[in-house]
Each structure stands twice: as C-alpha cells, then as structure tokens.
Amino acid sequence: MHTTTQDDPRSARATFWLIVTTVFWGGSFIFNKIGFREIPPLDFFFYRFALATLLMAVLCLPRLKKLDRGTLKTGVLVGLPLAATNLSFVLGVSGTSVSRAGFLNNLFVLLIPLLCFVFWRERLDRWSAGGLFLALAGLWLLAKGGVDGFNQGDLLSTLCALFIALQIIAVSRLVGEEDVYLLSLIQFATVAAVGGVLNVALPSPPFTVTWVSVGALVYCAVFPTVVCFTLQNAYQRYTTPTKAGLIYTMDPVWSMLGGTLLLGERLTAEEWTGCALIFAAVVLPLGVKRLRERYSGIGCEAEGAAAD
Template identity: 75%
Template sequence: MSKLTHEDPRSSKATFWLILTTFFWGGSFIFNKIGFREIPPVTFLFFRFALATLLMAAICLPRLKRFNRNVLRKGLIVGAALAATNLSFVLGVSGTSVSRAGFLNNLFVLIIPLLCFAFWRERFDRWTATGLFLALAGLWQLAQGGVEGFNKGDLLSTLCALFIALHIISVSKLLRDEDVYLLSLVQFATVTAVGGLLFLVLPAPPFAIGPVSGGSLLYCAIFPTVICFTLQNTYQRYTTPTKAGLIYTMDPVWSMLGGTLILGERLTAGESLGCSLIFASVVLPLSIKRLRERHLGIDYRAEGAAAE
C-alpha cells in the first residue's frame, strides 16, 4: 500500500466516518439502557444480534459464493470474543451509569499493549505505563467517589474492556484477506447463538417489547452493529491504529453526554475526577504516539486491510 500524505482525501474521509462510528457506539449505551427498562439485558442482546444477523445476511447474499471453511473457522473464533464482549457489555451497562460504563470500556486501549507485551513481548513504552498508572488512579477514584463504590456493573464494564481488547487482537492476528462482510455475518451469528442459548437456559423475567424498547433494539441492531462494523472495517485501513484509537476515545464522551442529556444521569465530583483520570490515561499515550507519527509523516495503516 502506498503511503498517504496528511492531505490525502481518503485519510480525511476515514476520520469523518470513524468519528461517526463513535457517535453511534456512544448512542448504544443510551439505547441499551432504555431497552433494559422493558427487556432483560441478555434477552436484549439476543434480539439485537438476531436482527443484525438477518440484516447482514441480506447484505451478504451476493457474497455467499465466497463463503468457505476458513471464513467460518475464523469468524467463529473472533465471534466468541465478540460474544464475551457484548455479554459483559449489557450486564455492565445494566448495573452502572452509562457514563461510568463508557469510560471503563475505553480502557481497552491500554489493555491491548499490555496483552501484546505479555504474550508476544511487543514493546511497552513508558507513556503506556503512565497511562496504566492514571487508569488505576481513576478506578480508585471511581470506587471512592460513587454512591455504591466500585459495583458489579463497574467490574463487568472493566471486564468488557478486556474482551474488547481480545476481540481487536484476534481480528488483527487472525483476519487478513478474508471478506469482512462474511466474517461480520459469522461473528453476528455467533453472538446470536450464544445469546439464544443463554436465553433458553437462564430463567428470564416476563418482558414485553413496546415502541420504546423496540426502537432501541432497531437502533442497536442497525447503527452500532451493522453500520459501525461496516464503517470500521472499510475506513480504519486508511489511518494509523494510533489515530484510530484517538478517534475512538470520543465514544465515552458521547455516552456521557447522552447519559446526562437524555437519561438525566449526574456524576458526583469524585466520579467526574475518576472518569477524567481514565480518559487522560487513554488519551495521553495515544497523543504522544500520534505526535511522533505526524513528525515522521505517517498517516496511513501499515498493515494490509482485509478484502472488501
């Protein structure tokens, strides 16, 4: 792939669409929380990905001739990580505020280099170490500043960050030239199967899908699932992982704004400080790395992108 300059229109276009994905992802915190008022979290997860699977299957009809065992095998592996991500996500969001969940989920940016260092001895610089220190300080402050301390929902949201990191790493390590649409279809179907199994096995309270929860389901199936996966897989190749990571830090900002304006959530001073420290823990190392990239004139993704 040829190097892109800072003025390359593909890089600017990618920035716009990736920012839009963070807006939709931020909205998913809000609409999941609203949907949980009528639909239990695991049931909501099942219906969301069942709808997403049907939509992606319709999109993939012209591509089904490319489907093979390799796509199925890799899609199932990555789909298992996606299932763990979304299961911990819905359980975490249901147990804490969307603002706290959003910032805790964003810790995946720090967990990725930590895992890469632990398993592949990839370089772990001092700025990432500084970020981890700030993150720990932020977690401690959240525990001190919240009414319920660091509750079960917070723990699951932090665990979700680990699964997000594992999903991203599995995508980068396993997926190369496969059709990203077919892989997304297998991933969505895998999450649907896990959600359906839990729906059948675990006792769930009675529920009803009304206009509000139904609208929440449609939003979560279409925008942060089908559309965001498509946009991410299409445009992230035209920027660097560092720049993409910086863009994705907007996700918890949108969720916090939505939680405040739509759900009426309010953070205490201690919670605000904790979230600010966690936000800084992610933004600081990424900003330093991005400045280095700009100094070197790097504005493209080094690795080859998956086939469209």
C-alpha cells in the same frame, strides 16, 4: 511519492465516518439502557445480534457463494470474544451509569499493549505503562465517588474492556484474506448463537415491550453493529491505527453527554475526576505516539500508502 492524508480527500472522509461510528457507539450505551427498562439484558443481547445477523445476511447475499470453511472457522473464533464483549457490556451497562461504563470500556486501549507484553513479550512503552497507573487512580476515584463504590456493573464494564482488547488481538492475529463482510456475518451469528443458548439456559420472566424499547433494540442492531462494522471495514484502512485509536476515544464522551442530557445521570466531583483520569490515561499514550508519527512522517506515509 505517496499523497499525505492532509491532501487526500479519502483521509478526511475516513476521519469523518470514523467519528460517526463513535457517535453510534456512544448512543448504544444510552439505547441499551433505555431498552433494559422493558427487555431484560440477556434477551436484549440475543435479539440485537439475531436482528443484526439477519440484516448482515441480506447485505451479504451476493457474497454468500464465497463462504468457505476457513472464513467460517475464523468467524467463529473471533466471534466468541465478541460474544463475551457484548455479554459483559449489557450486564455492565445494566448495573452502572452509562457515563461510568463508557470510560471503563475505553480501558481496552491500554489493555491491548499490556496483554501483548504479558503473552508475547512485546515492548510496553513508558507512556502506556504510565497510562495504566493513571487509569488505576481513576478507577480508585470512581470507586470512592460512587454511591455503591465500585459495584458489579463497574466490574463487568472493566471486564468488557478486557474482552474488547482480546477480540481486537484475535482479529489482528487470526484474520487473513477472508471477506470482511462474510466474516462480520459469521461473527454476528456466533454472538446470536451464544445469546440463544443463554436465553434457553437462563430464561427470563415474561415481559412486555413498547415501541420505545423496540426502537432502542433496532437502533442497537443497525447502527452500532451493522453500520459501524461496515464503516470500519470501509474507512479505517485510510488512517493509521494510532489516529483511529484517538478517534475512538470519543466513544465515552458521547455516552457521558447522552447519559447526562437524555437520561438525567449525575456524577459526583470524584466520579468526574476519575473519568477524566481514565480518559487522560487512554489519550496521552496515543497522543504522544501520534505526535511522534507526524514528526517522523511515518503516519502520513502509512496513510498515504493505504489511500493509494
């Protein structure tokens, strides 16, 4: 008989460290915004992943001899949608508030089942379908309440949610028994390579930096990139995807708090309502599924099995 997650200390640790990852991810919105004051978004994008690749390569030194063609190929295939995700992320955040970008990015939770339904005819449950309509209402209120309506930054942040969903689906369908740390290294290197090509093709005017923007860059390379990937790989196995999804919905909450308290961003009443509707659209389907898991015991058995 498996130990339930409530009794297994590894489950409690997993919950704690996955919450920590949401804090780091929420912080990435703020520190990207701070970095963009001096470093153009495309340059920030490239330097972040170049540094993350270097750091991950150092961490993977004992594993590099295990790197084979299969891991290299898979890493590139899942790295390309990760590059699209982060490119649309930096361009989106640079064009809208971190509060709006955070909630729009979180739409990936709804887009995953929708994409699986469209491409593989997997069942789309009524709660997820209802969440999509609720999210559309939230998007309408965001567009209505914003000074510039639904601007280019909002559109790119929504597009980022699509790329996040595609990247998650790619990982679930392409990644097999590869070393997850080497896979992360190849992913980061792929994103850095894309950033390098874009910087050559679309060079930015000369710019100067201070320790503030350098610190923002280092934060984004270390914490929401290297550290969060490592924590996910280490701890997500001790919980169910539904519970992990619920934890990850905290990302926009941290970005909103940071935007309000640190950057002085202010939302109108309609924008607040739109963000709340998008948040509810994501949380309600996951919450219902989680309650069903707990009621049936499926979640506890799955988490206990992972812990064993």
